[in-house]
Amino acid sequence: QLQLVESGGGLVQPGGSLRLSCTASGFTLDYYAIGWFRQAPGKEREAVSCISNSGGSTRYVDSVKGRFTISRDNAENTVYLQMNSLKPEDSAVYYCAATRIPVFSVCGLSHPYNYWGQGTQVTVSS
Numbered sequence: 001q002l003q004l005v006e007s008g009g010g011l012v013q014p015g016g017s018l019r020l021s022c023t024a025s026g027f028t029l030d031y032y033a034i035g036w037f038r039q040a041p042g043k044e045r046e047a048v049s050c051i052s053n054s055g056g057s058t059r060y061v062d063s064v065k066g067r068f069t070i071s072r073d074n075a076e077n078t079v080y081l082q083m084n085s086l087k088p089e090d091s092a093v094y095y096c097a098a099t100r101i102p103v104f105s106v107c108g109l110s111h112p113y114n115y116w117g118q119g120t121q122v123t124v125s126s
Contacts, residue, residue, distance in 0.1 A: 023077060067084050067085045
């Protein structure tokens, strides 16, 4: 069974850091682009970042550029989202999702993603 599991969320003070992990089971991530999305209460889901299957292509929404870094370790079948200088407005449930793309293709924040994790809560508050 194809499954994505997020971890690493929690409560952090403004200016702090968290690293989220997205680990796949039942399939290898080698052929998949991975996206990170977030949804705050009462708001629509927002695409945050994505990374291509090779790791050579990454994208970020403007609000996290310079603060968040996406990376992947295909040997560990895991994608990471390093979040620094966190702000209260970053508080949300964070989801990872996967979509299969051709090798050496770019990832896209607006591409359709087929497999989704259950999410991990990130709360930024003093």
